Amino acid sequence: MTKIVEPTIFELSTPGRRGVTMPAVDVPETALPPKEFLRSELPLPELAEVDVVRHYMQLSKFNYNVDAGFYPLGSCTMKYNPKINEDTCRLPGFLFTHPLQPIETTQGNLVLMYEMQEWLKEISGFAGVTLQPAAGAQGEFAGVLMMRAYHNLRGDDKRIKMLIPDAAHGTNPASVGMLGMTVVTIPSDDRGNVDLKALEAACDETVVGMMLTNPNTLGMFDEHIEQVIALVHGCGGLMYGDGANLNALLGIVRPGDLGFDVMHFNLHKTFSVPHGGGGPGCGPVGVGPKLVDFLPSPLVGIVEAETDDVPPLYGFVTPKQSIGRMKAFHGHFGGGLVRAYTYIAMHGPDGLKDIAQYAVLNANYLQARLRDTYHIPFDRICMHEFVMEGQFEGSPIRALDISKRLMDFNFHPPTNYFPLIVHEALMIEPTETENKATLDRFADVLIQIAEEAKTQPELLQNAPNDTLFGRMDEVKAARELVLCCWLPEDYEKLK
Template sequence: MSVVGPRLQPTIFEQSRPGRGVARVAHPPKDALARIPADQLRSAPPGLPELSEPDLVRHYVNLSQLNYAVDAGFYPLGSCTMKWNPKINEWAARLPGFAGLHPMAPDETAQGTLQLLWELEQWLAEISGMRAVTLQPAAGAHGELAGILMVRAYHLARGDADRTEVLVPDSAHGTNPATAAMAGYTTVNIPSRPDGAVDIDAFRAALGPRTAAIMITNPSTLGLFESRIGDLIEAVHAAGALAYMDGANLNAILGRFKPGEAGFDVMHINTHKTFSTPHGGGGPGAGPVGVGERLVPFLPSPRVLREPDGTFRLERTGERPTSIGRLRTFVGSTGVLVRAYAYLCSHGAAGLAEVSDDAVLAANYLKHRLAESGAYDIPFARHCMHEFIASAATLRRATGVRTLDVAKRLLDKGFHAPTVYFPLTVEEGMLIEPTETESIETLDAFADALIEIAREAHDHPELVTEAPHGAPVRRLDEAGAARQPDLRARPTAPIDTPCPD
């Protein structure tokens, strides 16, 4: 935060003054647009803001300081893997040869990037145990769509048109059922066991001739590895269906479990989780998808191909008619993939295994600290993977303080909150994911803060229920925002017409 305290900013429109601003580009000839019919032209210029460079830079610097970020502190947001974003990755993506390359540039002018993408596919195939990988999807949910469309193409190619259902546990990320619906399937929600864990037997019972696929997150959204996953996959295949793995939790299992080897047919990988590409305030991400042998023919196009002479090229339009087609323009979010490649190379095989070992170790240590304190419920006593569930259910009954309040109070103590009320199957749940890049001192400080908040809940509950106190703003009127949506500012000053040149 700024040394003189956080400062809310007027909008950029409120700071605009006609006539301010810097000429960045020379004025064109006055008749530049004379050949364009008048009825195709804009009658008034868009009301963009006009600011001096110092005012503009200060606006965005001051705004940035209202954000919490990994560069500023601990961000234990469960299922999001907010690990350190290595700085060399940013440098690499900005190399002019990578950043300046046009996506329709001829293959012979793009050999550096094509080689990088091809090698990245090999790395990800080895890590996931899959036969082949597409780098095209722009995010995890986009990868899910690619995966489920491939499942659909597979069944249809076999003349198996009666499979209309996708089975999803009720603890799944919301993207799973939404993806199945987008691909034209009916979602069958499989209720969790009373303790919130995935009910493998209920899954098996729901399988049948209408099942196209199951979608399952492993480790689960409770941070637990599904020990019976092998049996389930076997049952899925026996029913003629395919098994999709949501790879959101891959950070727990690098070098320990390869989904492809275990029988999963398709999975997506979130590079912005496991492979350190920064989350950017909500995006961009990238969602490469790995597939087993049966789905290779259906991979999105274009694939990156290596020729016998060692050169690389993109598959041409229509070259592989079995493909499900394109999910977006061009080969993928290459700038994100360059960062993921740099991350993988800097770790190597041993480093990647160490990532998961340390992520799981840190999560278990933090879970142990909280369990030992008795301040919160820890619904699953067994060892967790890279994240775990804590709950304020008992605390709420004793003090009235809810998980939401605990989350807000953590902000006062200098930490980002965990993911709260997800999965929906746990009462007053907090999903805590420390990642492998936080020191034991940070983990201890976070545990101490959570324990102190529980104490405050007993002694001074209003301190917690009215939190945050030290953030740039207090709690917001979210209902009011939805009741009367105000989604845009209006320019406050008229724009000079025409251009003052």
């Protein structure tokens, strides 16, 4: 018999129960549309406000989160989300501006967007920035569209190959697949760099460009980055930077200075926009001079220059060869840009550099503490994260077991099984907002778990033991495919 820990909102419903009520109609009433245009039933829950509060309060307790503890999920940059951001993004002037208002009435928003574009250009060394993409993956897609448009406009239409390292995020090849291009996988060398020989062999006149995450998903800054970029540029290709790991580079190096042509930012990783249980993200894209004219439309620009007594008028502009619109309206303004703007304004240039330095220090500190216990296949000074193997000689324990056991100690596990080039990968990104005591406790626990793996492997294989929920049957979920707790026949029964 299946035990229900918390009923669904549909199961909590009682016919006739009222929640929040709306005002009475204050205009003379008109007849509704003819019956054939009306829905016959509205099968939605009926609850009191207190039922709703208790339900979502209960659900919230089932979640691990950054406010509750350490969340070293590699590649996700789970840093602390400052509370002030939650206030600034909810200022009525931001909350209640309609995207189609005349620009004269939204200059506050437009100044913020314009400055955000300028700041991101300065941080990254790029010539232009669009704030429109909704998330990192959409930023990538915009970037690849621009690379394609650049070659096409030059009549260089035989370029169909995108070079992607074997350590890349899946979004890189998927973005390329959405455009019908071919992916050529480039191996990594034994120090975690792009294998230069393999890269050189792949560079020819059919290359669109290369998509490189740097630091890569092993947490390694490519030691030959300038040669890598020179090889790609040498064959006429463009260099895409996956900005997922930008947290390690703030004030350290600007991707544009290194020669990257295009890069997306993840404002929800680097600039503290909360992850929200999966989104919304925010994925602006920066480009070098070659791609400025191809940026998605619209951008924010100065549409009337300032005079002695009148400030400039900010408005929307469309680049000459724009690839078009990525989404409706102007980007994730309120929940994304306002929070990130607040964060950058409060850090300034030195504060941003501190972020990168302490993120890198924390990762290296954990790596040093765990080096003698876990095998670290690419062992050198890392950037903001590192990857170790979650397996031991002669033990049945796998990375997943270690992850699940960490939950018993009230830690969120690292990223599992990524990057694909490390066996039983555990990818650890502590971020700059964790203190030494937390890092020490985490390292101590991982060392203890390694011992348990030898002495009591079943403790790991059965983990988590001390959480509210145990391991899930993922096969049942995929085979039975119950995706909805509402079915028309359920409502027949309620009547």
